[in-house]
Amino acid sequence: MENFWFACLGRFERELSSMQFNTLIKPLKLDDSDECLRIVAPNRFVMQSIKDKFLDRIHQLGQDFFSRPISVELVLSDDAADQELPPVIAAPPAPEPVASQSKKVKPGSKTDTSGLNPSLTFSNFVTGKANQLARAAALQVAENPGGAYNPLFVYGGVGLGKTHMIQAIGNHLRSQRPDARISYLHAEKYVSDVVKAYQHKAFDEFKKRYHSLDLLLIDDIQFFAGKGRTQEEFFYAFESLIGANKQIVITCDTLPKEISGIEDRLKTRFSWGLTVVVEPPELEMRVAILIEKANAAKIRLEEDVAFLIAKHIRSSVRDLEGALNRVIAMANFTGKSIDTNLVKDALKDIIGRVQSITIESIQKTVADYYKIKVAEMYSQKRSRNIARPRQIAMALARDLTNSSFPEIGEAFGGRDHTTVMHACKKIDSLKSAEPTLVKEYNLLLQVLRGD
């Protein structure tokens, strides 16, 4: 069995993302037994995930390895089982019911102080390798708040969908239990509430509000850094809620132990429950996100177009949404259909040039292109193979920068502005006579503009 288990581990390491492997497979232990494969999971989350996702695969690998069916037993480690835990929930519900249930929620009603945005649900949350673990954990918490994963600590870079995910927890719980007291807020809002309570000496009300919640969703906890009084109040709120089996969900830009400016007692508590990461989406997931967002806006987005956007916008989901917004706006404005040409145009505004164009960068680019030294741009030499590129560079400087003729002359070895004016006229007239010059000039324009 041990040999088989090692083979199994090797297989999973190749087949799964490193995050999945490290979080789900690596913590598993083999309980040696000859009869069957007995695997010990460190906690219920891992056990449930293995059961849902990998049990079939283990059976299949066993069949291949032993050429006969094997029996697999999945158990919880004694440490985990000793704790008083709520029963493990079954497979996460399919997204569709969530959507229909969330319709019961009254969106945006004036009396709603939960801070929940009804449009952020699990059903329109695009899942990929980068976030499937976090999503599974979030769903479990939404189904079973105050249970094993308390607090749920979600961390990852900016604009990766953490807020959507924890909002979805709130919306899901509200659809299940409309009377649940839920509060979503940004950490900064909590800080300002503490300040207000301090100013108005209203800490009793403050405590009443926060300590009586069933679900507290708090975004960007790193904003607590260096704010002692806020941290103290949050410590009490944390103790009170966790003590009463009420659920806390926290997001942050980093791991609990790596947040700077936060008291150790809080950092320790943040990792009491379950810590999950949200990673930047890979290309396929970015494409899926774009198509999902386009569908929501009732826009048809071809896959090649989605790929083009996704290839250029890698950083965050927010930037992806922004790019799509702009593409749609441009299509509406121009009345053109959304194709790769339109997308290229729209992306220019979003990505932009890394550097602005200067006379120096023009001189360097032109010199490189014609294989002459940059110094020749300022030299007094007048041989044609040097004078021509120099004139081209002057004309480009006129076209691409706001510099005046005298400024351009100055930058080209202190030449008179009339020399620059002459060069620009010369290049203009040559362009109508020499097609190769037009080609070269346009190529240089393109290179410099970064098209």
Next chain:
Amino acid sequence: MLLDFQPAPVPSLVNFVVGRNQELIDALRTLPLAEQGAASLYVWGESGSGKTHLLKAATALYLSRGLNAAYVEEATDWSRLSAYDAVAVDNVQNLDEDSQVGLFNLFNEFRDAGRPLIVAGRDAPQALEVRPDLRTRLGWGLVYQVQALSDDEKSQALQRHANERGFRLPQEVIDYLLAHVRRDLPTLMGVLDSLDKWSLTAKKPVTVSLLKQLLQPASSPTQ
């Protein structure tokens, strides 16, 4: 005493020479009608490309429609801005850490409420050097680069500016300006304004020779 009879024209979307920026102008006009979550707009471009004009013009337009709109160009009491219906924030790259947090909060609040928030900066959102959580939010809404005007369009802009200030501007003066002065609009307009003032003082019409005297190096224009 010299009286300046011609106050500088108020920036509006009408006296902005559009060039290749028609889509941006349209977006600014319709921004308050945008759906919730889509009412933020980020404008970027090099200095002198017209960002400040556009932000002030949009603010004036929203005010004229009865919205309580504000234009902000430096550190301010950000929480006070929550009370406004629409806000335009200029030069985001110059905001210090505290102001960036202030704008971050304002952004979240305005986005949730579907209120228009316009921000201008020098760089594209992905290259902007501000807090990443603010940077990605600015890239979340509509993003436009202000497209520089061509020399012909600049010539139009100068002519229009002269009309608004009420003086005749011969084309050869514009041509001379475009050949001899830095061609970003603030510089061009600045020279044109001084030229206007000087022509009033000197009681001479605006001509190339008057402009040459104005631009003469090493001595201030004298009569």
